[in-house]
Structure formats: C-alpha cells, structure tokens
Amino acid sequence: MDLSKRVHGRRPRIGAGSAFNGDRLAPAIELAESGEVDYLMFDRLGEISMTQATLRRAKHPHQGYDPRTGQILKAVGGYLGRGGVVVGSFGQANVPGALAEAVDAARSAGLSGLKIGAMHGGCVLDHLKRRNVELPELGCRIGDLGERLICAHAYIGAEGFIDLLAQGATFVLGGRIADASMAVAACYDAMGWDELTPQRAALATLAGHMLQGGSSITGGGFADPPYRVVPGLEPLGFPYVVLSEDSLRVTKLPAAGGMVTAQTVKCRIGYEIGDPRSYLTPDVDMDMSMIEASEPANDVVELRGMRGSPRPQMLRALVGVRDGFKAVAEGSVGGAGCIERAQLIEAIVRERLKPFRDDILDFRFDIHGISTLFGPLSDRPPELNEVRYRAAAHCRTREAARAVCIETGMVYFDRPAGVGGPRAEIVEALTVVGVPVERSAVSIETEVVVA
Amino acid sequence: MKLREIAYARSGDKGDTANICVFPYKDDDWDYLRENLTSERVKAFFARTVTGAVDRYEFPRLKGLNFVLHGALGGAYSASLMVDSQAKSYQSFILDMDI
Structure with a gap:
C-alpha cells in the first residue's frame, strides 16, 4: 500500500x-x-x-x-x-x-x-424550477408548488x-x-x-x-x-x-x-x-x-x-416541500373499563371533526400499549389499569389541526369519566421528494x- | 414456532418504504428460513398496515433476507401519522411471526 x-x-x-x-x-x-x-x-x-x-x-x-x-x-x-x-x-x-x-x-x-x-x-432549486420538473409522488410539477416549495x-x-x-x-x-x-x-x-x-x-x-x-x-x-x-x-x-x-x-x-x-x-x-x-x-x-x-x-x-x-x-436531489400541518393530541384514561372509554372518545372525536373533513387529509386514533406501533395487527389485551390514547391528523390548514387538538386533547369535562393528562401539539408538516438531476447541473x- | 426462536432482524425506512433484514442465528436454519419466510407470508403478516408490494432479496453468503415493504408507513416523513414513522420497531414485530 x-x-x-x-x-x-x-x-x-x-x-x-x-x-x-x-x-x-x-x-x-x-x-x-x-x-x-x-x-x-x-x-x-x-x-x-x-x-x-x-x-x-x-x-x-x-x-x-x-x-x-x-x-x-x-x-x-x-x-x-x-x-x-x-x-x-x-x-x-x-x-x-x-x-x-x-x-x-x-x-x-x-x-x-x-x-x-x-x-x-x-443547491439545484433554480435548475429544477427552470426545467419545471415533474414530482410524480406529489402528482404535480415543481412550478405548481408555489409557496410550498422550500429547497432542493x-x-x-x-x-x-x-x-x-x-x-x-x-x-x-x-x-x-x-x-x-x-x-x-x-x-x-x-x-x-x-x-x-x-x-x-x-x-x-x-x-x-x-x-x-x-x-x-x-x-x-x-x-x-x-x-x-x-x-x-x-x-x-x-x-x-x-x-x-x-x-x-x-x-x-x-x-x-x-x-x-x-x-x-x-x-x-x-x-x-x-x-x-x-x-x-x-x-x-x-x-x-x-x-x-x-x-x-x-x-x-x-x-x-x-x-x-x-x-x-445521474445524481439524486431531494426537494423539500411544505405539506400542511400535523396535529397530535393525547390523553390518559384510567380504571376499570378504560379501553372502552378510550374507544368512546374516538367515536366522539370522529363525530366532532366531521365539519373539518375536507381539510383533514388523514386521521388515526390509537391506544398506547395496543395499537400505536403496529396498528390493528396485534390482539387487544382483555383489560388494563390505564391506557393513553393518541389522535394524529395530517391537515391542510392550521385551523383544522387546531380543531383536532381541541376536540381530542385539551378539554377535560366534555368527555367520558376518568380522563386526564391531556397534551396536544401542532407542527408544520414537511416532506421530501427525490428527483434525478444531471451531474452538469x-x-x-x-x-x-x-x- | 415463533421466528424469534431462530432469527434476528433490523428494520428502518426510506420515506414511505420500510425494510427489514432477517438473519438466522444458526447457518443450519438458513435453508428453512429461505423456504418458509416468503415475501407472500410477510405481506400477509403485515397486510393490515402495508398497502403496497413486499419484495424479498437475498444475501447468499451472509445468509440473510431483506424485505422491502412498500407503502408501509402511512405516508412519507412528517406526513406519516405513526408513532414510529421510521419503522424501527418492525424488526421486533416480524420476529413474532409463526413459522
């Protein structure tokens, strides 16, 4: 050597x-x-x-x-x-x-x-904009993104x-x-x-x-x-x-x-x-x-x-894009029947969020210890001493994200018994999309x- | 028998795609694993959360399988609403399979 x-x-x-x-x-x-x-x-x-x-x-x-x-x-x-x-x-x-x-x-x-x-x-942002490249995963061209486009x-x-x-x-x-x-x-x-x-x-x-x-x-x-x-x-x-x-x-x-x-x-x-x-x-x-x-x-x-x-x-570039808002809201339910009461909360929340359905792109409601990691794949345990539920939503607007937080996690007394420890958060959702780019660019x- | 008895695994993500590589503890179990841990069976095991195809690749000398699960995470990056949007926990879940 x-x-x-x-x-x-x-x-x-x-x-x-x-x-x-x-x-x-x-x-x-x-x-x-x-x-x-x-x-x-x-x-x-x-x-x-x-x-x-x-x-x-x-x-x-x-x-x-x-x-x-x-x-x-x-x-x-x-x-x-x-x-x-x-x-x-x-x-x-x-x-x-x-x-x-x-x-x-x-x-x-x-x-x-x-x-x-x-x-x-x-940085290949200007290059990709000049070419107005297609972003198949988003179903549009880069020029259609407007303010949503962040970087490439x-x-x-x-x-x-x-x-x-x-x-x-x-x-x-x-x-x-x-x-x-x-x-x-x-x-x-x-x-x-x-x-x-x-x-x-x-x-x-x-x-x-x-x-x-x-x-x-x-x-x-x-x-x-x-x-x-x-x-x-x-x-x-x-x-x-x-x-x-x-x-x-x-x-x-x-x-x-x-x-x-x-x-x-x-x-x-x-x-x-x-x-x-x-x-x-x-x-x-x-x-x-x-x-x-x-x-x-x-x-x-x-x-x-x-x-x-x-x-x-070809090289590969990642295009960073604003993708609406993500809301996550949680709360704990304790005592006998807590799983049933968490499921009752899910039913209530889904009903209350109906007016926002056009702006809620995706929504899921999970119970920690049962379904957060693997969704509906696992069997439900017969009873637990306490559970924590988690609602997560991908929203087009901040208003819809706020509604998810209010209806799911922030109010104590308009829901079933024995619910505590609410917590809610809204973050700006970001995504990245890969596109090929010439080395010369x-x-x-x-x-x-x-x- | 649970897969966990004879194999170990590692998982991760690329956007909305998850991958899980699986290796037998003993070389003697490699042929059995290869025959029985098919992409169809993995797809069926994850059927309620994975929306796309499951591809399987082999490491013939390391004696390992790599599964690529498309549409595994309910969206890419922050669009995913899953607690573990990077599929890190899938490595433990697949070991719960009966084989």
Missing part, C-alpha cells in the same frame, strides 16, 4: 464521529483521544434535515448549519492538534456559517494554523472532500454530501489513491455505510434478552474501520462498551437498503449481495466481497481557510 503521509506505518483507520445530528459526543471523544484513529466521520444529516435547516436559515440568516460545529471541533481539539482529520456534514444549509464558526472555534481553542476546508454548492439539494459525491483533503485541510465540512461519500474521501486520502476506480469506491462506500451506523454496529438496537444480550450498553462506544485494499475490518476500542460481532455488522449491512445488488451513491453502484463476513478476533469483523460498478450517470466549490 502507498499510504497517505497522514497515516504512519499501519493500516488506516476511520472512526465514526456521529450517526446523526443528535448523537452522543462522548464516544467520538473516546475515539479521538485513543490515538487509534486517523480520521473521524461525522454524519450530521437525515433525509429531512436539509429542509429543516433551510427553514432555520430563512428565519435567522446566520443559522441553518449544525449549531454544535464549534463545540465538536473543540471537543476533539487535541486530536486535531496532533494531525487527526475530521470530515463532516456540519454545513447543512449554511456552509459559510459553519465555516465561520469552525474558524472561530479553532482560534479560541488554540488551534491557530488549523486548515479548515469547506465544500460549497449543491443534490446528494454530492466524494470529489469536493477529496480535493479539500489534498489541499491539506484537516477539518473538512460540507452540506448535502452523501453520507458514505465522506468516507470515500477519507479512504481516498488515507490510502494515497490517485484514481477512484469503482472497486475502490465500493470498498470505501461500504466503510461509509458501516461508519454511518455509529453505535448500531457496537450493539445499539440489538439487545433482545435472553436471545441477544449486549454487554456494556450503558457506555456504548462507536466503531471504527481498518482499511486494506480489498477488505475492511470493523471494530471498536477494547474499553468501549458494546460488542462488534458478525451479527451486529450483518444487521448494519442490511439497514435501510433496497436491493443489495445495487446500492447507489454518487460515487458507485455497489453490489453488497455477495459480501462475506468473518470474525478473525474478538470484536473484529472482516468484510470482503463487495463489488463496484461505475457510478450512476450541480456545481461545487472548495475553500480552505487557515485558522
């Missing part, structure tokens, strides 16, 4: 910094302080996050990026000072804002001289981050870079590659698919005693990967809680995928179906057999600032 100058005399290691923007920071600090990893990858976005971030920025122009950017940079300051690399989607819908906060944080943490890289671009961002591949790492940046941030593409850039830099072949991209994308899982690889979402027992769930650690040219090892720090086994890793391979023969990212079309997993040591899983085909011609720029 012709390794990067950043990696000294061992196979390169990339650690998981976060799997989403609300993730715990302690396991990332644990990895950073360990000296075991050369790169840390922070996934700070979910599918709806760019839309939410765009709305935050519209309200407060200096916001719209990850508000924990500076906090995280400082928390891993020692690691950055020793030459450790961070890649992350901290920029969200305001890359310049994240860049400015990172520069400030670096200076105040005594990291003057730190090279901070930012990838700008990826393409998933960007590894190129920009590769460029920034090549320029020597060690804290690299962007907006809607595809999650796995951050790992592809880190692998490219770590392995000293000069070209991203489909097979290399597959190896690195699989590394990204793993790292993006965070603690779901070390035993999170897995424990189901007595069938599946996970040790050390209390301080569950994050995983890291060790790279070779044709395989990768997934592992964790010995002191970190949890476990890395073929079972936990297999669950991650199959997480949120469709056809395993074609896992599409901006960088590669990866076949995961023939992957093999082995356990060469305790808490080490080796993966090989992933296959790369050339990257898709997506422009990116890179910028390196020395703190």
Whole structure:
C-alpha cells in the first residue's frame, strides 16, 4: 500500500464521529483521544434535515448549519492538534456559517494554523424550477408548488472532500454530501489513491455505510434478552474501520462498551437498503449481495466481497416541500373499563371533526400499549389499569389541526369519566421528494481557510 | 414456532418504504428460513398496515433476507401519522411471526 503521509506505518483507520445530528459526543471523544484513529466521520444529516435547516436559515440568516460545529471541533481539539482529520456534514444549509464558526472555534481553542476546508454548492432549486420538473409522488410539477416549495439539494459525491483533503485541510465540512461519500474521501486520502476506480469506491462506500451506523454496529438496537444480550450498553462506544485494499475490518476500542460481532455488522449491512445488488451513491453502484463476513478476533469483523460498478450517470436531489400541518393530541384514561372509554372518545372525536373533513387529509386514533406501533395487527389485551390514547391528523390548514387538538386533547369535562393528562401539539408538516438531476447541473466549490 | 426462536432482524425506512433484514442465528436454519419466510407470508403478516408490494432479496453468503415493504408507513416523513414513522420497531414485530 502507498499510504497517505497522514497515516504512519499501519493500516488506516476511520472512526465514526456521529450517526446523526443528535448523537452522543462522548464516544467520538473516546475515539479521538485513543490515538487509534486517523480520521473521524461525522454524519450530521437525515433525509429531512436539509429542509429543516433551510427553514432555520430563512428565519435567522446566520443559522441553518449544525449549531454544535464549534463545540465538536473543540471537543476533539487535541486530536486535531496532533494531525487527526475530521470530515463532516456540519454545513447543512449554511456552509459559510459553519465555516465561520469552525474558524472561530479553532482560534479560541488554540488551534491557530488549523486548515479548515469547506465544500460549497449543491443547491439545484433554480435548475429544477427552470426545467419545471415533474414530482410524480406529489402528482404535480415543481412550478405548481408555489409557496410550498422550500429547497432542493443534490446528494454530492466524494470529489469536493477529496480535493479539500489534498489541499491539506484537516477539518473538512460540507452540506448535502452523501453520507458514505465522506468516507470515500477519507479512504481516498488515507490510502494515497490517485484514481477512484469503482472497486475502490465500493470498498470505501461500504466503510461509509458501516461508519454511518455509529453505535448500531457496537450493539445499539440489538439487545433482545435472553436471545441477544449486549454487554456494556450503558457506555456504548462507536466503531471504527481498518482499511486494506480489498477488505475492511470493523471494530471498536477494547474499553468501549458494546460488542462488534458478525451479527451486529450483518444487521448494519442490511439497514435501510433496497436491493443489495445495487446500492447507489454518487460515487458507485455497489453490489453488497455477495459480501462475506468473518470474525478473525474478538470484536473484529472482516468484510470482503463487495463489488463496484461505475457510478450512476445521474445524481439524486431531494426537494423539500411544505405539506400542511400535523396535529397530535393525547390523553390518559384510567380504571376499570378504560379501553372502552378510550374507544368512546374516538367515536366522539370522529363525530366532532366531521365539519373539518375536507381539510383533514388523514386521521388515526390509537391506544398506547395496543395499537400505536403496529396498528390493528396485534390482539387487544382483555383489560388494563390505564391506557393513553393518541389522535394524529395530517391537515391542510392550521385551523383544522387546531380543531383536532381541541376536540381530542385539551378539554377535560366534555368527555367520558376518568380522563386526564391531556397534551396536544401542532407542527408544520414537511416532506421530501427525490428527483434525478444531471451531474452538469450541480456545481461545487472548495475553500480552505487557515485558522 | 415463533421466528424469534431462530432469527434476528433490523428494520428502518426510506420515506414511505420500510425494510427489514432477517438473519438466522444458526447457518443450519438458513435453508428453512429461505423456504418458509416468503415475501407472500410477510405481506400477509403485515397486510393490515402495508398497502403496497413486499419484495424479498437475498444475501447468499451472509445468509440473510431483506424485505422491502412498500407503502408501509402511512405516508412519507412528517406526513406519516405513526408513532414510529421510521419503522424501527418492525424488526421486533416480524420476529413474532409463526413459522
């Protein structure tokens, strides 16, 4: 291997910094302080996050990026000072804002001289509007959305981050870079590659698919005693990967809680995928179906057999759309006959909401402990000491959403006996729609600032 | 026998689509699982909440199945009115299947 100058005399290691923007920071600090990893990858976005971030920025122009950017940079300051690399989607819908906060944080943490890289671009709103593209899931064209249209961002591949790492940046941030593409850039830099072949991209994308899982690889979402027992769930650690040219090892720090086994890793391979023969990212079309997993040591899983085909011609963009209002109202019913009284409330509420039927697009009434997770699939228990009911409605207007809250959750004495603890909430409903977009329509720029 | 006796699973979402991957604890149960845990049976088990098709894919070497459930969550993202609109809990529900 012709390794990067950043990696000294061992196979390169990339650690998981976060799997989403609300993730715990302690396991990332644990990895950073360990000296075991050369790169840390922070996934700070979910599918709806760019839309939410765009709305935050519209309200407060200096916001719209990850508000924990500076906090995280400082928390891993020692690691950055020793030459450790961070890649992350901290920029969200305001890359310049994240860049400015990172520069400030670096200076105040005594990291003057730190090279901070930012990838700008990826907004395709004007392009899609000019083309007036069709949005089949919504049954309209983008131009028909009017005020409902919020944003459109393409998933960007590894190129920009590769460029920034090549320029020597060690804290690299962007907006809607595809999650796995951050790992592809880190692998490219770590392995000293000069070209991203489909097979290399597959190896690195699989590394990204793993790292993006965070603690779901070390035993999170897995424990189901007595069938599946996970040790050390209390301080569950994050995983890291060790790279070779044709395989990768997934592992964790010995002191970190949890476990890395073929079972936990297999669950991650199959997480949120469709056809395993074609896992599409901006960088590669990866076949995961023939992957093999082995356990060469305790808490080490080796993966090989992933296959790369050339990257898709088109990129994918997500269009963020305002989708009315969502109302959720709850209350508790106690004592003998509580299930029947909760059902009586459902009948009353449905009747009272009839005048709003044109503006209530969807409505459901569930009882916690009986039907909230799996709907009518489960059998009803004979009797309970108490139940909590939950009404949820998707409404065209705020007025209809308010009616759902008033009729379901906010009034004590116009309903059956023994009802308490009402609670109701209205939120603006958002949705995202995927559309293909030409690579030529997506422009990116890179910028390196020395703190 | 409940599926939970011989297999474990993980589930998640992409918009209004849920996926559940299922793996046997023992390699010996792989053929049995493959023959009996069909997409038709999974579709029937979820029939009252899943409105669309159920596709099944295989991991021949990892010995696992991936089920893709279309129209599983009553709408995508915040349009879904479900408590668990991301299908995280489906992994435990499928293990309650009799096989």
